[in-house]
Amino acid sequence: MDNNNPLSPHIQIYRWHISSLVSISHRITGIINIVAITVICFWIASLLLGETSYEFTKILLNSIFGKFIILSLTWSFSFQMLSEIRHLIMDLGYSFELKTTKITGLIVIIGSFVLTVLIYLLGKQII
Amino acid sequence: MNNVTKKWLFLKASSVVLIPLMTWFILSLISVFDKDYIDVVKFFSNQPSKFLVSLLLVFAYFFSALSISEVFEDYIQDEKIKNAAKKALNIFAIIIPLTTIIIIFNLTT
Numbered sequence: 694m695d696n697n698n699p700l701s702p703h704i705q706i707y708r709w710h711i712s713s714l715v716s717i718s719h720r721i722t723g724i725i726n727i728v729a730i731t732v733i734c735f736w737i738a739s740l741l742l743g744e745t746s747y748e749f750t751k752i753l754l755n756s757i758f759g760k761f762i763i764l765s766l767t768w769s770f771s772f773q774m775l776s777e778i779r780h781l782i783m784d785l786g787y788s789f790e791l792k793t794t795k796i797t798g799l800i801v802i803i804g805s806f807v808l809t810v811l812i813y814l815l816g817k818q819i820i
Numbered sequence: 821m822n823n824v825t826k827k828w829l830f831l832k833a834s835s836v837v838l839i840p841l842m843t844w845f846i847l848s849l850i851s852v853f854d855k856d857y858i859d860v861v862k863f864f865s866n867q868p869s870k871f872l873v874s875l876l877l878v879f880a881y882f883f884s885a886l887s888i889s890e891v892f893e894d895y896i897q898d899e900k901i902k903n904a905a906k907k908a909l910n911i912f913a914i915i916i917p918l919t920t921i922i923i924i925f926n927l928t929t
Contacts (some may be wrong), residue, residue: 747857
């Protein structure tokens, strides 16, 4: 049976707005996060191989590249959380006005960077 | 209540559970990722971590399976490919967390 439901328009025909940027980033970070969680699952599984086999992982995680990956992941998680909170607020029927959606979109974008720094400093017990 | 409404409600309920779990997990990950093998094993094998990481995995994969299936719905037109992609996604969302949870409960220091 033919499905005549319309597909989403291709993203390249949109004129970019903060809302569309936040929306597509929400989907991209969602996919990044589940890939990252899957990598973390493999990391946990690698613990079964013992201390000697863990040396390479430790060197990788302690390198600048490893720290960059963790920091990027923190941003991706932070963005997803803030964007999800924005969605939940909208689901309750608030924040639909054009100006408000722009402001909340900006809060998500800027807030994700602020939250990343905050979470990193808290995690490292610097603050 | 139709299936689409149920799916939406499950998505929202799991996102409410995931927000605090993700905050806890990312904070813990930062404090432990560059530590020695024994510290990492200690973290994953203590009782609260075992429980919270398991909960996070169940909800994260459940949430992802639901939301990625929405992406398939939006961008894949061919019904056969769409159904195959959804099935593969669901199998993946069961096997990966289940295996990891079994591993976590078998980790000992």
